Amino acid sequence: MVEFLQFTLSGVVFGMIYAAVALSLVLIWRGTRLLNYGQGGMAMFTTYVAIEVVYRTGSYWAGFAVALAAGIVLGAICQVTIIRPTMNKPPLNAVIVTIGLLTLLEGLAGIFFGGQYRSFPAAFSVTGLRAGGTPLGVSRFDVFVAAAVLVTTGALALTFKYTSAGLRMRAAAFNTTIARLSGIRVARVLTVGWALAGLLGALAGVLVSPSTFLYPNSMDTIFVFGFTAAVIGGLDSPFGAVIGGLLLGLALSYAGGYLHSGASLVPLVALGILVVVLMVRPGGLFSATQVRRV
Amino acid sequence: MSSDTDSATPALAVEELVAGYGGVVALNGVSISAGTSAITAVLGANGAGKTTLLRAVSGMIRPRRGRILLDGADLAGRSPEQMVRAGIAHVPEGQGVIPELTVEENLRVGMMSWPLGRSRAERTAALDEAYGRFPLLAARRRKLAASLSGGERQMLVIARALLARPRVLLLDEPSLGLAPRVMAQVMDLVVQLSREHGITIVLVEQNARGALAIADHGVVLNLGRVVAAADAATLAADVALRHHYLGF
Numbered sequence: 001m002v003e004f005l006q007f008t009l010s011g012v013v014f015g016m017i018y019a020a021v022a023l024s025l026v027l028i029w030r031g032t033r034l035l036n037y038g039q040g041g042m043a044m045f046t047t048y049v050a051i052e053v054v055y056r057t058g059s060y061w062a063g064f065a066v067a068l069a070a071g072i073v074l075g076a077i078c079q080v081t082i083i084r085p086t087m088n089k090p091p092l093n094a095v096i097v098t099i100g101l102l103t104l105l106e107g108l109a110g111i112f113f114g115g116q117y118r119s120f121p122a123a124f125s126v127t128g129l130r131a132g133g134t135p136l137g138v139s140r141f142d143v144f145v146a147a148a149v150l151v152t153t154g155a156l157a158l159t160f161k162y163t164s165a166g167l168r169m170r171a172a173a174f175n176t177t178i179a180r181l182s183g184i185r186v187a188r189v190l191t192v193g194w195a196l197a198g199l200l201g202a203l204a205g206v207l208v209s210p211s212t213f214l215y216p217n218s219m220d221t222i223f224v225f226g227f228t229a230a231v232i233g234g235l236d237s238p239f240g241a242v243i244g245g246l247l248l249g250l251a252l253s254y255a256g257g258y259l260h261s262g263a264s265l266v267p268l269v270a271l272g273i274l275v276v277v278l279m280v281r282p283g284g285l286f287s288a289t290q291v292r293r294v
Numbered sequence: 295m296s297s298d299t300d301s302a303t304p305a306l307a308v309e310e311l312v313a314g315y316g317g318v319v320a321l322n323g324v325s326i327s328a329g330t331s332a333i334t335a336v337l338g339a340n341g342a343g344k345t346t347l348l349r350a351v352s353g354m355i356r357p358r359r360g361r362i363l364l365d366g367a368d369l370a371g372r373s374p375e376q377m378v379r380a381g382i383a384h385v386p387e388g389q390g391v392i393p394e395l396t397v398e399e400n401l402r403v404g405m406m407s408w409p410l411g412r413s414r415a416e417r418t419a420a421l422d423e424a425y426g427r428f429p430l431l432a433a434r435r436r437k438l439a440a441s442l443s444g445g446e447r448q449m450l451v452i453a454r455a456l457l458a459r460p461r462v463l464l465l466d467e468p469s470l471g472l473a474p475r476v477m478a479q480v481m482d483l484v485v486q487l488s489r490e491h492g493i494t495i496v497l498v499e500q501n502a503r504g505a506l507a508i509a510d511h512g513v514v515l516n517l518g519r520v521v522a523a524a525d526a527a528t529l530a531a532d533v534a535l536r537h538h539y540l541g542f
Contacts (some may be wrong), residue, residue: 164402167395171403174392180374181352181384183407185460 006137007257008250013142015249016149017208021226022233022241023263024200024242030173031193032087034094038078040100040223042198046070047107048113049213050206051120060123067202075198079191080090087187109216120209144209152203153242156196166181169193186256221267228274234284243286248273304363305494306351306382306462311360311370313350320346322518323360328511329494335483335509337502339541342515345387348464351496353377354386364462373434378407383460387467387498390451392442397431400439400450404457410453424453445476452483462494463487469501477501481508491499497515502540506530514539 006052008041022037028036054060070127078101086094160166172189180186204226205219212218229248233240248270256268277284297342304327321343328334336344338370350357353374362370371382377384391400401424405417425432428449434442439450448468456461465484469477485508487493499505506512512529514522522535536542 090324164374167399167402168406170395170399171392171406173395177386177402178390178392179355179406181378181386182403182454183375184403185375263466 002134003257006135008255009138010142011253012246013138013146014208014253015229015246016038017148017204017222017245018225018229018248019153019242019245020149020200020204020207021222022195023156023238024237025230026233026238026241027193027197027200030210031169031190032083032094033091034083034098035227036194036197037095037098037223038105039098039197039201039226040070040219041102041105041109041200042074043222044214044216044219045109046074046198047120047205047209047219048109048201050202051096051209051214052113054121057174060121064123064206067206070194071198071200071205072195073198073204075194075196075201076191076287078198079194081118083194084190097176106123106216113216114133115216118232120206122210122213126210126277129238141210147174148203148207156200162193165192190281213214224267226268228270228277231274231284232277234286237284237286240286244284246254303330304328306496307361307363308347308351309361309363309519311347311350311357311362313355313357313360314376315344315346315355320518321350321357322522324515324518326475326496326513326520326523328494331488332510333488333495333497333508333510334438335505336498336504337505337512338514338515338521338528339539340500340542341517342539343518345466346384346514346518347515348384348466348496348498350375352382354462356383378418378458378460381461382464383455383458383462383507384464385451385466385468387470390454391439391447392440392441392444395439396436396440397442397450398435401431401454401457404454420457422538424457428453445479447473448476448480449483452487454481454534456487456493458531462495462496464498465497466497467500468497470502477504484508490502502536503530503542 001109023250024039029033041220046067049070050063053066054063080103082097083094086097100283122141126139126141126145128139129136168184169192172184172186176186204222208222209218225248229244230241232247233244252266252269253271256263259265306328308324308326311321311324312319319455324343324347326334326336337345338344346355349355351362351378357370360370361368364380364382367379372380392403393537401421405420425435430446431450431453434501437499439447442450468480468484472480481504484495484497488495497505497509507531509526511519512524514529514535516539521539522529
């Protein structure tokens, strides 16, 4: 019973990180029907920026803030410089460009920051919390991880729902033609979408790296988990992305905890879930869309 | 080809417009003029170039040649975002609402071309005005647009276009797929917009008889060229033209 509680809580924490990555993919997918394969690379790169700032200033929070800002800037720059020129081309062009972006960022990270594993600091203690005498399997830092993702996604949800900028983004995502005819500068809205995706990716990178170490490929697995979570949620639905992240976090935590040699099976379990979801409910759990081209 | 002798100054004049898609030339030197506050019907068979004409005027496709004059200023080559700010609103054919948004959100999208400085009060007043004109929409303001009937959707789309405060309104088949009674309501509304609100209307219709009944002026397109342009009564009386191009 204690084990189950521990697996559940740690599943929720990792699920929140997958949710952040999933949400970043959904933000870009909704606007342009493009899966950004470079998302993990962007998150890795901004996390390196953060680690440099932390080492130089000695302040975790300075690194944290710079990472988020770098995510916004990197997302916007990528959209304007390499994605925008592909917009009137066949859809596959943009996909290839995002794969190229991933390769480029991983290469640059190796050149600038080196290929070795680096440890990334945590904001709070990583020793496990206890309720009474019972170890909960999560630390103070894990609580911060979950809270940070919840606050960010909550703020985004409120922005989308209640502000004019949010309405612009939703209108542009649902129907580009009507949005443009109504005067919405859709190209600019897409840049904002990439900036927000960059922010979420950067957040995920900073939050996950204390548990994974940081190296040029360190976000690859997290990207696959985030993608799986997004597909579970339907790729179109921000709410679905968060739920998908939580479900996947729990599933992987139970698999890692209960299965014999579970830890090494976790990526396989994620891929299995991805395949099953695509076969059984290709539209995801929360999408109104029936058919989707991938 | 009959010449256009409309004495009123045209609000919108299209001159020698050439436009198309890829290798296809859909408009091959089309000139029309839409009189200020008048209804100009653009008629013709499928593939005549009617929709392409509206798409070129609203900036959805870039004309290869020709001029698009709004009150004398050439706007050819501008983007849709710029065209709507210049005063040209386009209601495209078919599913013009955004079903995933509520009725009120759809209407708010109509105000996205407004300058940023406009106050919240002005926007609320504009919304109230729209609800005053379309009470059915007021009753459903919090409902998703997906829940509306075909006629209500068409009202919502027109209401949204009006919120952009256009001088020229381009309507593409507003009566398509509507029941006859609802179709009549939409046509009445179009007349009202032109007569009472002074909006210049360019109306593309498959239903030529209905369009000519409310239009001041008509233009007939065939294979990307203007084959006739005259006042609506003259076109409606031309039996050969009707049989040939308009199917009634």
